Amino acid sequence: MRRILIFLLALLVADLAQAQVATIPAKDRTVVVISLDGFPAWLWADPTLPVPTLRKLAAEGAQVNTMKVSNPAVTWINHTTLVTGVEPAQHGVLFNGLLVRQGPGQAPKIEPWAFKSRMVRVPTLYDVAHDAGLTSAQVDWVAVTNSGTINWEFHEMPDPAGEIPSELVADGVLTQSQLNNFAKDASITWRDMVWTKAATHILKTRKPNLLLLHLLTTDSVNHRYGPGTLASFTAYAYVDRLVAEVLESLNAAGLKDRTAVVVTTDHGFKEVTKLILPNIALRQAGLVRAAGPPVTGADAYVMTQGGMAFVYVTDPARKLELLPKLKTLLGGLEGVDRLLEPKDYAALGIPTPDMNDGAGELLLYAKPGYAFQASTAGDNVVQDSVTYLGTHGYQNNDPKIDGIFLAWGYGIRAGAKLDRITNLDVAPTLAELLGVRLPNPAGRVLFEFLK
Numbered sequence: 227m228r229r230i231l232i233f234l235l236a237l238l239v240a241d242l243a244q245a246q247v248a249t250i251p252a253k254d255r256t257v258v259v260i261s262l263d264g265f266p267a268w269l270w271a272d273p274t275l276p277v278p279t280l281r282k283l284a285a286e287g288a289q290v291n292t293m294k295v296s297n298p299a300v301t302w303i304n305h306t307t308l309v310t311g312v313e314p315a316q317h318g319v320l321f322n323g324l325l326v327r328q329g330p331g332q333a334p335k336i337e338p339w340a341f342k343s344r345m346v347r348v349p350t351l352y353d354v355a356h357d358a359g360l361t362s363a364q365v366d367w368v369a370v371t372n373s374g375t376i377n378w379e380f381h382e383m384p385d386p387a388g389e390i391p392s393e394l395v396a397d398g399v400l401t402q403s404q405l406n407n408f409a410k411d412a413s414i415t416w417r418d419m420v421w422t423k424a425a426t427h428i429l430k431t432r433k434p435n436l437l438l439l440h441l442l443t444t445d446s447v448n449h450r451y452g453p454g455t456l457a458s459f460t461a462y463a464y465v466d467r468l469v470a471e472v473l474e475s476l477n478a479a480g481l482k483d484r485t486a487v488v489v490t491t492d493h494g495f496k497e498v499t500k501l502i503l504p505n506i507a508l509r510q511a512g513l514v515r516a517a518g519p520p521v522t523g524a525d526a527y528v529m530t531q532g533g534m535a536f537v538y539v540t541d542p543a544r545k546l547e548l549l550p551k552l553k554t555l556l557g558g559l560e561g562v563d564r565l566l567e568p569k570d571y572a573a574l575g576i577p578t579p580d581m582n583d584g585a586g587e588l589l590l591y592a593k594p595g596y597a598f599q600a601s602t603a604g605d606n607v608v609q610d611s612v613t614y615l616g617t618h619g620y621q622n623n624d625p626k627i628d629g630i631f632l633a634w635g636y637g638i639r640a641g642a643k644l645d646r647i648t649n650l651d652v653a654p655t656l657a658e659l660l661g662v663r664l665p666n667p668a669g670r671v672l673f674e675f676l677k
Contacts, residue, residue: 252661253360255636256485258429258437259656260472261308261367262465263301264445264618266494267292267628269454269462276459277466279473280489280632287487287634288642288675292625295493295649297574299618299627300531302368304492304649305440309351311653311667313575318347318582319369320536325529325584330541333514333524339383341372349665351653352376352436358662360435365425366417367438378432380424382440384408390424393431399423414446415464422468426475433479436660439472441465452615453495486636486659490652491629493618496533498597501611502561504528504535504590505602511555513548516602526552529586530598532619536586549587556588560608561596564621565589574621591621633675642675 269275271291296307296314306319314320324340346369352362356375363378364370371381384391386406395402400420404412408420418441425439447461469489476482505521505528508514515523526548528535537552539545557565566589568578579585592598596608597617620627631647637659650669657664658671 250484250636252358253435254484255660256429256433256435256437256476256481257656257659258472258476258485258487259308259439260469260487260489261305261438261440262444262462262469262489262491262630263440263442264448264453264493264495265462265491265630266453266626267630268494268626269458270630272454274459276463279466279470283469283473283487283489283634284632286640287632287638288640288644288672289632290630290644290647292628292646293490293631293649293652294646295622295627295629297576297622298531298534299493299620299622300534301445301492305368306346306350307649308490308492308652309438309656310346310348311650311657311664311669312348313650313668315572315575315577315581316348316668318577318584319345320576320582320584321529321531322368325536327538327540327583330543331523331525332540333521333527334529334538334540336529339371342370343372343374345369350375351656351660351662351664352438354657354662354664355436355660358660360660360662361432362436362438363425363428363432363434364438365428366421366440366442368440377434378428380421380428382409390428394420394424394427397427399427414443418443418465418468422471425472429472429475429481430479433481436656441468448495448616449614450616452497454497455615458616482635484636486633486638488631488633488652488656490631490649494624494627494629495616495618496594496620496624496626498611498615498617499595500561500597501609501614502559502592502596502598503601503604503607503609504530504537504556504559504598505600506604507555507559507607509602510605510607511551514602519601519603521602528556528590528598528600530600532597532617533592534619534621535590535592535598536584537588537590538586545587552588556590561593562590563593563596564591566591637677639675639677644672644674647672 302322310317323336323338361377365380451457513526654667655672
């Protein structure tokens with residue numbers, strides 16, 4: 227018996243020693259985050275969705291049934307939540323860009339490529355990675371312009387003289403002319419291909435500790451043709467192949483055994499049949515002045531984001547006068563489901579206007595089947611939707627707005643599964659995989675997924 231105990235103890239010591247040897251230092255680990263824009267959990271649950279690469283990753287790694295996203299359920303907002311672990315009320319991003327109030331009588335505008343320092347109000351995952359001496363890279367990530375803490379980049383609008391873009395030209399991935407005119411004529415499918423090539427190039431040549439990759443084909447196709455259509459299924463099959471290219475590059479770079487891969491999204495998707503154009507109602511009420519499509523003046527204006535919209539009074543001195551009129555006018559439009567005031571925003575994780583200029587004086591949500599658009603042209607406030615058959619932005623308690631999350635690779639517990647998480651949990655979990663800490667995240671580390 228004594229010999230058996232000694233033998234078992236020796237085996238235990240050997241196993242512990244092997245586990246310690248197998249633990250890779252943070253500086254030698256890689257975490258790859260792939261966001262497939264607009265990937266609803268309800269589509270992932272369809273077994274006929276042709277995504278074999280993602281199915282294999284989920285089967286070999288960890289996955290959830292549903293992931294709750296942040297309000298507003300829009301791209302830049304939720305990509306920022308994914309790397310901060312806090313709600314928009316804290317991180318500050320409310321649009322796909324920075325909303326700028328232009329003053330009395332002028333409609334607000336979106337500044338699309340504002341510096342990250344003007345948009346993101348809390349430390350990000352790539353900030354704390356940089357502070358810990360780790361390296362990071364981003365390809366088509368958002369709210370990252372002039373971050374100062376990302377080592378290698380290929381932006382959505384790439385710098386023609388940038389280091390990584392120039393190397394892709396030298397490698398024959400694209401021509402200098404294509405780089406110079408990257409977003410003008412090229413399809414989103416071609417751009418996704420180039421973004422994937424940029425990511426695989428960075429993995430092979432730079433071996434960053436953190437890589438953030440954002441692909442857009444699925445979002446574009448779902449907006450145009452509607453989620454769950456043949457075109458939609460084809461788009462998911464396409465990006466599934468692009469994910470496979472990233473995995474192949476990890477093997478080619480010698481990174482496979484020390485890399486964790488997370489695939490997630492920014493929001494789900496709903497079908498659209500009707501469009502609400504609230505700025506036409508404001509124009510008809512004399513609150514918006516427009517010469518054709520251009521807006522020449524506005525006492526109030528609505529900035530739309532699919533299933534939701536913010537309402538702005540351009541002159542603060544006129545709020546008491548105009549807000550009652552706006553509530554009656556806009557709250558009574560066909561297709562408007564809810565009209566909320568700033569006192570309601572905290573429950574949604576959205577900042578009030580006194581906290582963040584980007585927040586409107588009122589917030590509108592659309593009914594199912596309806597979406598908001600900002601146009602001032604024409605006379606019909608509600609119109610049939612013909613070329614915009616899917617969208618997001620609806621409140622995050624809508625099951626169709628839930629997204630996907632799966633993880634695979636180094637440090638991930640094979641076979642782990644959870645029913646539901648929130649995207650606030652993603653950043654702290656990524657930080658744990660990187661061996662760093664985010665200050666005061668609202669989410670938690672998904673230890674159930676980790677070895």
